[in-house]
Amino acid sequence: MNFLSPYAFWLAVTLPIVVVFYLLKRRRKVQVVASSMLWRKFLAETQASTPFQKLRHHWLLIFQLLMLALAILAMARPYFSGNVSEGGLLVVIMDTSASMQSTDVPPTRMDAAIKKAGKLIDTLSDTDQMMILAAGRQTRVLQSATSEKNKLQRALKSIEASDTSTYLLDAFKLARTLVDGQELAEIHLFSDGAASDLNKFDPTDLNINYHPIGTRSDNVGIVSLDVRPNPDDETTRAIFAGVVNYSTSRADLIVELQWNDQTIEARPLELEPGSTDSQVFIAPQSENGIFSLKLNRDDDLAADNQASVVSLLPKPARILLVTRGNRFLEKALNSISNIELAAVDQLTDAPPDVDLVVLDKITPLAWPTVNTLAMHVTHTNWIESANTVESPVIVDWKAAHPLLRFVQLDDVQIAETLEVKTPNWAMSVVESTRTPLILAGEKEGQRMVWAGFDTLQSTWPLRISFPIFIANAVEWLNPTTSQASMVNVRTGDAMIATLEETDPKPVMLLPDGQKTSVITNPGSRQVIFADTLRQGIYRLQNGSTEVVFASNLIDASESDNGPREELNLGGYNQVTRTGQKRADLEIWRWLVLAALIVLMLEWWYYHKRTA
Template sequence: MTWLTPLTGLLAAAAVIPPLVALYFLKLRRKRRTISSTLLWSRSVEDLEANAPWQRLRPNLLFLLQLLVLVALAVAVAQPIAEGGGGQGRTALLIDRSGSMLATDDPNGDATRLDRAKAAAVARVETLLGGGWLGGGDAEVMVIAFDERGEVRAPFTSNARTAIEAIEAIEPSDATSLLKPALDLARAFATNVDPESGPNEVGDLSIELFSDGRLEDLATTVLRSNERLRFEPIGASDAPNLGFEIAAAERPADTPGSIAVFASVFNAGFEERLVRVAIAVDGVVQSVTPEPVRLPAARIDPATGVMEPGRGDVAFLPFEQPRDALIELSLRPADDLPDVLATDDRAAIVVPPPRRLEVLRVGESGGVLSMLLEGLPLARFESMSLARFDELASGDPASLGGFDVVVLDGVAPETLPPGRYLAFGAIAPLEGLDEFGTRDGVMVRSMQRGHEIFRNVNLDELVVATSRLVAPGADVRVLAESAGGPLVMSVDRGDLRLIQVAFDPLDSNWPLLRSFVNFTANAIEHLGSADDAAALAGLVPGDTLTATVRAGVAGATLATPDGGSVALVPDPSGVVAWGPVRRAGVHELVWGEGDDARRRIAVNRFGLDEGRLDAADALRLGDERVAASRTAGGGIDLWPWLLGLGLTLLFAEWIVYQRRAAA
């Protein structure tokens, strides 16, 4: 038996039953009887009243019936739900298939949490749609599988076979889990849209959640008044897990032919652990940490419930790798304790080959910027006039020479072909960068100090004599601004990236400051190696995979880590997109013959989002707490039955009253 609003029921009972008892005493209907003398009676009653004020409360059929009516109504207000028997109404089954549901902490076998959730959901479908002595109603179930997105596997149906097949076809994902998208999906399907009156909620919606309860958005998710959530927890409360919190690789600036790798590992269990980390390059194990890394036990903050895992760091010395490489890290427990989730025990990093950038400067000859660029360690540097650039850009963009970065030195071309641009002074001709005047004497008020282009850059001493005023569009990110508006902005539109400085450095004291050199070098590095950075960072499950293949390629094939293969069609500019990516591991995109026609993309499941595996015993949605319910039966609303019972008792009470009155 589950009570949806027990407190309300108790309050209702407390509000109506004592007054009934009081009224029974105050308004007791007594039959008049004339007797010879009340002399002895009055004395008898006085004696008893003095000693026992409740003596008058004796069995009374009318009183008993009235009491039962009120009790039935109060219990109905508490909304009991009987478990067992068939269901009624609409029920949405939400099955968590996120990364943590791949944990194998089944005490009775090797089944994953997802397998157990699916089995529990199938049992519920059989109960809800299977009938029973109270069954045979109008029950319908809907199946939604969710991670950070919801996916309807079966819309509302009363066919048990359809629902069960949909559940059994759910595949795992390594993405994080969010409840709200799945809830929104269920709500959308439970809502009828009337063209005249708009959306119309269809009665109550029962939601049954099969999950380990580690959902990221519980605090910001609330149930609506017509929704009822039942939470069936899957998994153990003490499942031990080790994993990578982060893994990174980079080529040192002074030795670009080598690669340095470091990683941070965590322990989400409640016992201290020892682990070893192995590194493999292109499938060949290169090294294993000689000593096990000691990871303290995780702690849970009793006030917030947030887990603080035990952490340890691992660094591998730089090793020679002059060409691109696939670095794979794996984590191995060095003690006898288990690790129930394998997904986060591996990390992959795709390291591009080392290369120097090619830069084109567009503008008048000479100038401080030209001198600065000539001093940078570039593979190629050329200058070009604005007229020549416009001429080439209006024709075949490939004729521009394939420079990694184009620096616009105080000039604004007529058009900007796809590419990476660093613009000083004149505002580039892009939608979203609307110039509307100038302002004199401005200083930097704020800047995104954490951004890569501001590494070792301090703009506190920068004074700009005249700056252009720009109204930034929605996709324009302001990196530094003055009181008059943006000073440094970035635009990222896939094949076109731009960093725009809204003033001419010669109209400021910037060329005299060291920050000017650092900013320019950082910006060119940032723009020129954006693809390499993306490759190094990799993707996380749930992201959309996008990659640029050669223009004109008709088709590409994506090999997924689980051995699958997906055929993709690039758009005319050579961009392919696929997603969301569900599984962690190395994906390989192939669009032709040879190494130049393939690209590897690493997808990693890092951190505690799905690494914390102790199953929750209750959910807290906003201010509402939903306790775990492990019962297997279907919920039946009992309040209509109780209401009917109350009315029947009321009718019986009326009959008894009439008979007594007639007597």
């Protein structure tokens, strides 16, 4: 047995004081009585209180000495230590995603996780250290490595679940770095396991302990919401929504569509367990506004029962085509509705008032400042190219990118292409074995799509995927479309806006009604706001203008909130649930309890004797 506060034993000097009190003779008042026969049984006690007389057997004295000794021992904080040569490091990862707001474990899974992690803190030995990470859209270190349990408990209680998706990969990568070189290191994850980003994480040589939170899956959620122009009526909009029932029983609910907070349609919906339903609404729109979809049903997760879309009225895209002749490209552009197309064979000055420029094998004297689609051209400020690659073979393309929606490229042959390195501003959306073939990205507020090959020196214009790609490119480069994508973001993603006025103090109105200042760079009209952890409508107020944003969860893996007993780490491994760690604890609390019991015994004995 060891002691954390051995100096408490100095209080043992109070034990003889208690004995001295019993040795000292008490001053008694002399009283004449008729007979002493009734007082003889107290004679022994009277003699024991005479100074310097030998102490006799006295239960009250024994109780008081024992109680004081137990109190002193408790203040010395005794504990039992194991045979551990050095302390270990425990890295705790707390999942703060939206599914941790589920109420199947009252009050929420987040509260249950905090309570469970708090018990793990109590098991720490004096040589152990712990770190606490909050795994959200960005991983945050809430508490650096420490063995002070009070600090760890305070950091733990400061955690709140957000409305974002589950992002555990960055947290595990950081945890791997923290435990690197530590022999007695452990990683403890407190989560419901609704993570889809761990497929490429290798847990080799890591001691991962998974603590699953949650008991059931009872949730119906919105997993998709989009607004498109109605091809049959330009004055109306088509709203597409996807709803999934992740519970184990049939769900009866009402789906409600609102326009600027006013209900315009409500439909009853019945969903069998595990089923998906697609809803299409047609609604008139005469101005920019907000479509909101609500599910009127009480379930375990409320975060996915509502979603909103900022709907901007479509405007004709003014396109300037710079080419010396490419009828395939011209035909593909003319097949797109709601555009105004003009063609020139050279661009000598800054482009006129257009929304986007298409460059076909022509390097302009004045590079466009608007969004640009460039084919087989280079510009030193954007792309650096020196060599040519003959007969490049397409090996991969990003089918999830908006440019390549419904595009198949496995039957396209290319004669030659420019060899480039992917610049920092872009990402490669179509790859060959040696060089990127198509790049897409944004630089200083200007979007650009770049193709390194001549489309007429390929079989692509003969494939149906070519006009589809051109239509996707125009939609992605159209400022109106890009603005619509910028004002509708996922929770946790940054909102980006370009200010029309130079107000030095723009303000963001949050979904809960609170206001917060937005920091802007001097001389810049661009505003970046990243604190979007809560879903709802955000309003950027700048002088007399206002920019409206919608932030939504819309994540099928998050809506599927059933707890996972195993954590899937891709093709590497699976981590199953972990029991609570056992460790020796301090015993001072039990000593205090024993002292209280002795105090009660003394009280009982005293009253019994004097009764």
